[in-house]
Amino acid sequence: MKAVMSLALIGSLLLTGTAVAQDGDEIEGAIEYRQAALSTLGWNFGPLGAMAKGDMDYDAEEAAMRADRVKQLSVMPWEGFVEGSLQGNGHGVETDALAKIGDDWQGFEDKQRKMQEEAAKLAEVAANGDFAALREQVAATGKSCKNCHDDYREEE
Amino acid sequence: MKAVMSLALIGSLLLTGTAVAQDGDEIEGAIEYRQAALSTLGWNFGPLGAMAKGDMDYDAEEAAMRADRVKQLSVMPWEGFVEGSLQGNGHGVETDALAKIGDDWQGFEDKQRKMQEEAAKLAEVAANGDFAALREQVAATGKSCKNCHDDYREEE
Numbered sequence: 001m002k003a004v005m006s007l008a009l010i011g012s013l014l015l016t017g018t019a020v021a022q023d024g025d026e027i028e029g030a031i032e033y034r035q036a037a038l039s040t041l042g043w044n045f046g047p048l049g050a051m052a053k054g055d056m057d058y059d060a061e062e063a064a065m066r067a068d069r070v071k072q073l074s075v076m077p078w079e080g081f082v083e084g085s086l087q088g089n090g091h092g093v094e095t096d097a098l099a100k101i102g103d104d105w106q107g108f109e110d111k112q113r114k115m116q117e118e119a120a121k122l123a124e125v126a127a128n129g130d131f132a133a134l135r136e137q138v139a140a141t142g143k144s145c146k147n148c149h150d151d152y153r154e155e156e
Numbered sequence: 157m158k159a160v161m162s163l164a165l166i167g168s169l170l171l172t173g174t175a176v177a178q179d180g181d182e183i184e185g186a187i188e189y190r191q192a193a194l195s196t197l198g199w200n201f202g203p204l205g206a207m208a209k210g211d212m213d214y215d216a217e218e219a220a221m222r223a224d225r226v227k228q229l230s231v232m233p234w235e236g237f238v239e240g241s242l243q244g245n246g247h248g249v250e251t252d253a254l255a256k257i258g259d260d261w262q263g264f265e266d267k268q269r270k271m272q273e274e275a276a277k278l279a280e281v282a283a284n285g286d287f288a289a290l291r292e293q294v295a296a297t298g299k300s301c302k303n304c305h306d307d308y309r310e311e312e
Contacts, residue, residue, distance in 0.1 A: 029199075032195065033195065033196070033199045035192075036191075036192040036193075036195035036196045036199070037192075037196045037199075039188065039189065039192035040189070040192045040193045040196050040229075040232065043185075043189045043192070043193075044232070069228070069232065072225070072228040073196075076196065076200070076225065
C-alpha cells in the first residue's frame with residue numbers, strides 16, 4: 001500500500017518534469033496501473049465504437065454514460081509512465097510502451113492531451129443526443145487513441 | 157472489439173436482473189475488466205489512505221483529485237460481474253470473486269451501493285479541504301471496500 005502511494009506521488013512529480021529514481025516494485029506497479037486504466041478506458045469506449053459502427057443499437061443514455069466515463073478515464077493512465085517503465089528498461093514486466101517514448105516525451109504528452117480533448121468533446125456531444133455528431137466524435141476520439149498507439153505502442 | 161461491446165451490454169442487462177448466457181471469451185473479458193477497474197480504483201485511493209495515515213503530507217488539491225476519481229471509478233467495476241464469472245464457474249481465469257456472490261446477489265449489490273455512497277461523500281469532503289473530515293471519510297470509504305472484500309473476495 002505504501003509503495004503504491006509514494007509511487008503515485010512520484011508519478012505526478014515525473015509528469016511535471018522532475019525525474020525521480022524508481023525502485024523495481026514501484027515501476028512494476030506503475031506499469032500495471034497504466035495498463036489497468038487503459039483497459040478500463042477501452043472497455044468503456046467499446047459500446048460507443050459499436051454504436052458508431054452499427055453493431056449495437058444507438059442508446060442515447062448508454063452513450064452519454066460511456067462517453068462521460070471515457071472523459072473521466074482519459075486523464076488517468078499517464079502517471080503510470082514513470083522513468084524506467086518503458087520497453088528495454090530492464091524492469092521485467094511485459095509492456096507495449098516503446099522505448100521511443102523516452103526520446104520523444106513532448107510528442108507523447110501532446111498526443112495524450114489531444115486524446116483528452118477529444119474525449120472531453122465526446123462527452124459533450126454524447127450528452128446532446130445527436131447520433132450523427134456522436135458518430136463523428138467517436139471516430140475522432142478513436143483516431144486520437146490510434147495516433148498515439150501508432151507511434152508509441154508495439155504493434156500487435 | 158465486438159465481443160467486448162456486446163458484453164458491456166449484456167453486463168448492464170444482468171445488473172438489472174436479466175440473466176443472459178455468456179460465452180467463454182465474454183466471461184474472460186468481463187473478469188479482466190472488473191479487475192482492471194478495481195485496480196485503477198485502488199491506485200487512486202492509495203494517496204488518500206497515505207495522507208490519512210500520515211505516510212504522505214496532506215495536499216488538498218491532490219486529495220480532491222484522487223477522491224473525485226475514486227467516486228467516478230466506484231460505479232465502474234460492477235458490470236464485470238456477469239453470470240458464470242465467479243470462482244468455480246469453470247471459466248479458467250483466475251479470480252478472487254467467491255462463488256458465494258451468486259447466492260447472495262442482493263447483499264453484494266448492497267455493498268456496492270454502500271461503497272459508492274461513501275466514495276461520493278469522500279469527493280465532497282475532499283473538495284472542502286478539511287483534513288480531519290477527510291481522514292474520517294477515507295476510513296469510512298476504506299471500510300466499505302473491506303466489508304465487501306471480507307464477504308465476497310478470497311482472502312489473500
